[in-house]
Amino acid sequence: MLKKYLVSFAAIVLSLQGLSAVQAQQLIPAPPELAAKAYILIDANTGHILVENNADMPLPPASLVKMMTTYIVSNEIAAGRMSKDETVLISDNAWEKGGAKTDGSTMFLNPRTRVSVSDLMRGVIIQSGNDASIALAEHISGDEAAFADVMNHQASLLGMDSTQYLNSTGLPYEGMVSTARDLSLLARAIIQDHPEHYSIYSEKYFKYNNINQPNRNRLLWRDSSVDGLKTGHTNAAGYCLVSSAKRRDMRLISVVMGADSDKARARETQKLLSYGFRHYDTKTIYSAGDILKENAKVWYGEEGFLNLTIAENVTLTLPRGAQKELSANILVDEQIKAPIAAGQELGRLQVSLNDEILIDTALVAEKDIAQSGLFSRFVDWILLFITQLMS
Incomplete structure (x- = not known):
């Protein structure tokens, strides 16, 4: 399995304003206790x-x-x-x-x-x-x-x-x-x-x-x-x-x-629903097809760079106000090598709140990239070798 590395953490923090995540969650009262x-x-x-x-x-x-x-x-x-x-x-x-x-x-x-x-x-x-x-x-x-x-x-x-x-x-x-x-x-x-x-x-x-x-x-x-x-x-x-x-x-x-009664089951259900709607939100943070990493380097390909996206919506249920405190990390394969198929996993997206990872989903290739010709691949091999020596 290829080694992963952290890319552009600061650029994809969703927001750092407002209450801390702990404070935001403390604003939510304890859930109701039902009969x-x-x-x-x-x-x-x-x-x-x-x-x-x-x-x-x-x-x-x-x-x-x-x-x-x-x-x-x-x-x-x-x-x-x-x-x-x-x-x-x-x-x-x-x-x-x-x-x-x-x-x-x-x-x-x-x-x-x-x-x-x-x-x-x-x-x-x-x-x-x-x-x-x-x-x-x-x-x-x-x-x-x-x-x-x-x-x-x-x-x-x-x-x-x-x-x-x-x-x-x-x-x-x-x-x-x-x-x-x-x-x-x-x-x-x-x-x-x-x-x-x-x-x-x-x-x-x-x-x-x-x-x-x-x-x-x-x-x-x-x-x-x-x-x-x-x-x-x-x-x-x-x-x-x-x-x-x-x-x-x-x-x-x-x-x-x-x-204990027909009335009670309706009443207690209403308590649950009211609590949930009052204190939580469900939001789509990223939509399928959103480009989360532009111009990732591709080796041995007919094209030298590739955008990475996600295949499905990233939707979260959060305490109200906590969306401001979400952060996202992108982890990309250290070496992306052609041939590449559209939808192929080449990294991970992790969305966290208060250091807890809420979503860990695949980053995938936006499109196909075919392997380049023999001479071009040889040049990439030399460049990749030099890059590894210098790292």
Whole structure:
């Protein structure tokens, strides 16, 4: 691996004015303590954790399980294995376990009828219908047990390492658990991977079978910035709520598990969201394609110099006011030798706050540079040899 060296530190310090980083962070009050067993608040864009408490405690997830059910349905539609317009046969099993005769949340489906995937998605998300969840699980995998295997595989892919799914509904089942952290990862995937379906989570009502049911997320009525996601409740789980809200260019995701009432889960969620929006900002510090190092020396190439850029946006979630204290270091390969392909890593960008590295990402070649002819390469070899002797 080639040796790195520090280049032009002073030229790329973002700012040295204003409060020190420590002072800026001290201006932010301590996060609220919530009346809930576990909770977490993250930025949806960066994944940065703003607040957490018992975020890795395994707890019964109740109907928050249905978030994974609908995420898998969205995956199936995106992959072309399902259509939102195709119809699903409602089995006697789905009706018996989740239908009108049960005490649980239901879409009031009629057995042995056919219902569109689109309607069932709304029945799961808005009405929290157990019957709709079972029907979709059976349609995709044949039965709930097989579908639970799919759910667990998907959870593993998302890094939900503390989650175990055993059914598609969240109805009580010994050993079925999740955590606030895992559910925040799932919520982030729902928002980012399937924006075309995420809008369903903000719908306040859904009418099916002449029964109009409201979304159980109270915050959809209280806070116009809230546009999802899902409620859950069982005696064992208490009252749970995964929410997301967007203000300005910042989107936050909160997970509250084990509150003692419907009102409490909404109230405690509002505390988290208000704290995050009031005291933090999410900013794009550099944009993909920005040139961060001009005219880096290239040896043995048809061109002698090359600009270095970044392939993706550098976006950070920071305490308000702390952006002024960011500093950036560029580390470039000591010897850059042709041939070079556009996008090839040739260095690193490190962005720090208060001596803590927040971002360490690749610096890449802006364009291709072909190798030069034999004579030109020989001249470069001599110059490079002399340069090394003098260094």
